[in-house]
Amino acid sequence: MISPEILRQYPFFRFLNDADLRAIAMIAEEETVEAGKTLFHKGEPANIFYILQDGCIDLYFTTGGAPSMDVDKGILVGEINSGEPFSISALIEPHILSSTAYVSRPSRIIKINAQALREMFKKNRRLAYLLTYQAAKAAIERLYATRVQLAAAWA
Numbered sequence: 001m002i003s004p005e006i007l008r009q010y011p012f013f014r015f016l017n018d019a020d021l022r023a024i025a026m027i028a029e030e031e032t033v034e035a036g037k038t039l040f041h042k043g044e045p046a047n048i049f050y051i052l053q054d055g056c057i058d059l060y061f062t063t064g065g066a067p068s069m070d071v072d073k074g075i076l077v078g079e080i081n082s083g084e085p086f087s088i089s090a091l092i093e094p095h096i097l098s099s100t101a102y103v104s105r106p107s108r109i110i111k112i113n114a115q116a117l118r119e120m121f122k123k124n125r126r127l128a129y130l131l132t133y134q135a136a137k138a139a140i141e142r143l144y145a146t147r148v149q150l151a152a153a154w155a
Helices: 004-008 018-026 114-123 125-154
Strands: 028-033 038-040 048-061 075-080 100-113
Touching: 004 018, 018 028, 018 114, 038 048, 048 114, 075 125, 100 114, 114 125
Parallel strands: none
Antiparallel strands: 028 100, 038 100, 048 075, 048 100
């Protein structure tokens, strides 16, 4: 459990009321992770939703069928910066991770139990709408950044 005030700091949660923030804080925890750790692999179930508090997370896309333990075989498709959400697949069906997340610098993260959050969505449609909307916005921003990166690579 974390303080709801920690969540309130992040734009992703700014639309939530106090009760919703408290409920999410109950299923969240903070963690410090060292550089070089892989948090998750493409193709795995998205059971945790993350917010990066401080540090840097690199997202890689791999073309192989099975999750790769070797990030070097993937293509860097994005960088998560402080304050940004990641593992947004945890909020959007089919809840399967679309990239591999590698900790490129020592980082502090907030981990939110996505299964518990999705259970909250069943009871609180307003919460479901607001967070799914925020996840969709983050996905569109990432898609745009990836297109810019792809265009630069081809130029």
